[in-house]
Amino acid sequence: MAADDTIRQALDDRARAQLDALTAEVTEDPSRLGRAFPAAARRTGRGPLAGADDVLLEDAVRVSLVQTAARSLDPEALLAELREVYRYGDNDEKRAVLHALSGAPDGVDGTDLLLDALRTNDTRLVAAAMGPHSDRLDDDSWRQGVLKCLFTGVPVASVAGLARRADSELAEMVQRYQREREAAGRDVPLDVQVVLDACAASPEHDRHQQKDS
Numbered sequence: 001m002a003a004d005d006t007i008r009q010a011l012d013d014r015a016r017a018q019l020d021a022l023t024a025e026v027t028e029d030p031s032r033l034g035r036a037f038p039a040a041a042r043r044t045g046r047g048p049l050a051g052a053d054d055v056l057l058e059d060a061v062r063v064s065l066v067q068t069a070a071r072s073l074d075p076e077a078l079l080a081e082l083r084e085v086y087r088y089g090d091n092d093e094k095r096a097v098l099h100a101l102s103g104a105p106d107g108v109d110g111t112d113l114l115l116d117a118l119r120t121n122d123t124r125l126v127a128a129a130m131g132p133h134s135d136r137l138d139d140d141s142w143r144q145g146v147l148k149c150l151f152t153g154v155p156v157a158s159v160a161g162l163a164r165r166a167d168s169e170l171a172e173m174v175q176r177y178q179r180e181r182e183a184a185g186r187d188v189p190l191d192v193q194v195v196l197d198a199c200a201a202s203p204e205h206d207r208h209q210q211k212d213s
Contacts, residue, residue: 002052002060010050010057018043019061023068030069030077034085037062037093062096067103075107086113091122098128111136118145127158134160143170146195150177156191162198171199 008016022036022043041058049055070078082104086097098117101110114137117129130145137145142165149156156162174195181188 002049002055002063004064006049006051007057007060007064011044015044019064022061022065026065026068027072030072030081033065033069033081034088036065037085037089037096040065041092058092059096059099062093063100063103066097066100070105070108075105078104079108079110082108082110083113086116091125095124095128098125098133099131102132104133109136111141114145115141118148121152123152123154126152127154130154130159132160139165139167139169143173146170147173147177150174150189150191150195153189156194162195163202166195166198166202168199171196174199 008019011019022040025032026036040061044057044061046058047056049057049060052060066078066082069081073081082097082100086094089097094113094117097110097113101108101113104110110133114129114134117125118141120126126145126148130149134142134145142161146156146159146162146166148154149159174192178188178192
């Protein structure tokens, strides 16, 4: 996510003052994170963040507020706050929580939130769940997440660790999906071949091949 300097440079004077006020509020009482989250977009703005590719301003501001709370809370307390924000937030707020997990301190797992996001059909949540924090997912859950990207049209370029974690089991799952689409006369997403190529090139694929031979 974007650095604080990038966020501040993208804001006008009024929005910077609002960000300072929200940051001070969370600094003084980290339990107010849940109140600051929904206010963040309204008070500082929405839309693409200038100076950062594929990052939304509202996401960056909310992640910054989580980082502020993290300075005062131990990992267990921070995770409890994030779970509350995720539970009661709208999908934009949920997405920001998922992004914040990637930069959270050690001890903040949040795997349950990733799995919840992968059960939805909101492509923004699915993409965020398969970002850097998806390293915490076990192999089967991660593979199901890759398939969910194919099902929902989320570009697999957003999947963290694809080149490293792709293996023969994922290839088999994706090939079954491909055959089902072809049998039904439906188009096969171009990303299917991207995943299969990643599986073929992955060290994990070679290890499985050796094990089966």
